[in-house]
Amino acid sequence: MxxxxxxxxKLPQKVERRRIVRRMKRGARKVAPGGGNGPVLVAMLTLLCMFWACTGLIDGVKMGGPLGQLYCIVTALAAVTLAAALTLALFWAWxxxxxxxxxxxxxxxxxxxxxxxxxxxxxxxxxxxxxxxxxxxxxxxxxxxxxxxxxxxxxxxxxxxxxxxxxxxxxxxxxxxxxxxxPASTLPTKILWTPDCMMDLKPFVLALGVDCAGRQVTWDLHQGHAVLAGMTGSGKSVALRCLLYQCITWGAVPVIVDLKGGVGFSRWAKKCRVITSIEDLLPVLEELSTEMAHREKVLAERHYQDIDEYNARPKAHRFDHIVLAIDEAAELFDKTGAGKAHKAMIEQAEQYITSIARRGRASGLHLLLSTQRPDSNTLPPQIKANVSFSACGMANEVLSKIVLDSTAAADLIPRGKQGCFVVSQGADNYVVTQAYYFDEWRLDYD
Known part of the structure; x- marks a missing residue:
């Protein structure tokens, strides 16, 4: 019960009785013509019980007398009862x-x-x-x-x-x-990324990993900007490198900002620009802002909606997709303890990046921000408002709320689960994803 x-x-008995009757009716409908194997099974059951009843009748006639008659009656009743009971059981099961x-x-x-x-x-x-x-x-x-x-x-x-x-x-x-x-617990602990992971993807669609249904979870550069977050040991850095390598494979141009000295991206300088100080970053941001304005002017003059329409022209000069990737964005945006001059540079950088966040998608400039710090300096509101893809790995409630606007990452990802991310796919829609494990030492950077 x-x-x-x-x-x-206890639930009302009449409710349970009604459910049992409805269930049997659904099962009985499968015995109707076109009901699959139901008619065959019921026919076999009926024939078996009839055979048993006939055998009992024959044995009863052979016995003769009142005892034989009683045996015939009991056998017939037992066969009918068994046939009915087994039929109802089949109806219930079906x-x-x-x-x-x-x-x-x-x-x-x-x-x-x-x-x-x-x-x-x-x-x-x-x-x-x-x-x-x-x-x-x-x-x-x-x-x-x-x-x-x-x-x-x-x-x-x-x-x-x-x-x-x-x-x-x-x-x-x-x-x-x-x-x-x-359940998410069935996700493998490591899924090795290989170039084959991009085989079924459209150009400039990047695969983060695989969800519980075995489907790829992707970030489409055409749809907007992305945030990748997670505490130390979450696998965020590995996932970030995997996305950036796919950018290069598709022909996009990454510009990597790593204010922690650039040690983590020492090999990437062969493929893209790696910036390690805010002093070096400001001229690059000014250059990107100028390029964005130029592209917007060209698209407007020639009546194209976005970079893809423009690049689709035959024999046209193409605009490359540019991905500005900022590793540990909070290190860039944090003004705590900064002197006046340094604070002014931070504010200027934030203005440039905010402008890219608002206007960059159509002209092919995209942001990929990563962070592990759970504080208010992680994502300025104007930048966060223009993010379309948010993924958060192992995190506390504060970081999860900053990135996903919910505690989903803290609630759904077990402690110590590396490479597991919760991806926001709209209001109250979160997908648990095992990110690909990217072994950059196995890949060609030359």
Whole structure:
């Protein structure tokens, strides 16, 4: 008997009886023509019971007398009863997933029920034909609206031990579908990046890693700017290098800002500019700002919406995509303890970068910011407002809120889980992703 956490009592027996009847009706429909293997199984069961009954009748006739007659009656009744019981059992088994009772008990334990204590009824589980890791669960909602399901996704994932990829309406307002995948704990600890990971991607789409359904999670340069965050040991630096290497592979031009001395990017100087001081950064930002203004003028004069339309012209001078990557952005934007002159340089750099954040996408200038510091200096508001791709690895609640506007990274990523990120894909939609492991020493930088 299912119990409701709110009342502590048993669900009404009439509710359970109604569910059992509905389930058997669904199973009985599978016996109708076109119902799959149902008709064959029922026919075989009926023939088996008839054979048993006939055998019993023959044995009873051979015995003769009152005892033989009684044997015939008992055998016939037993055969009919068994046939009916097994048929009803088949109807029940065909009427819904065998795991339905366990699932509904799990929902009851977290109090996911209506005012009468009824929990949603699991009607079916369907496997995606193109991806066996994805399954669609259909429920009768028992009056719980889709907003309740979306608001309690984290609880539902924990109770059902799965990852909910999507919540959508079913055939009507009384049904709902959950698109699910295995839980995040099933993600591999390391997925080695190789050039083959880019094989199915469109130009200038960069692969961060793989989600619980085995699908690639990507950042499209055409869509805007990106932020990559995570505390020490989260795998942020490895993921950053992987994205930058893909930029180079696609023909984009990275400009890397590393105010920690550039040690982490010593090999990258062969492929792109590496800037290690704010004094060297300001002239570069001025140069990028001038280039952005030039491109905007050209696009406007020739009536192109963006760099891709412009570059698509035959035999045209092409504009390269430029990616300004700032490793540990808080080191650049932090004015704490800075002298007057240094503070003025920070403010000037922030103005340039804010301008790129607001205007750069159409003209092919993109920002890739990374950070590990959980404080207000991490992302200036005007820059954050123009970020379209946010990924946060292992983090505390403060850093997670700064990057994702929620505590999702702190809640969903276990401590010590390297390379695991939560990617924001819209309001209250977060995808747990295992980032590719990028072994730069195996790759050619020449």
């Amino acid at each position: 299912l119990t409701d956490k709110k009342s502590g009592g 009427g819904g997933p065998l795991s339905a009772q366990r699932v509904e008990e799990s929902l009851a334990r977290i109090g996911f029920a209506n005012e009468n204590g009824e929990v949603p009824e699991l009607l079916s589980i369907t496997q995606d034909p193109d991806n066996p890791r994805i399954k669609v669960q259909e429920y009768e909602t028992c009056g719980l609206p889709p907003s309740d399901w979306r608001d309690r996704v984290d609880e539902l994932q924990s109770a059902l031990n799965l990852t909910i990829l999507e919540v959508e309406n079913g055939q009507d307002n009384q049904h709902i579908k959950l698109t699910t995948a295995p």
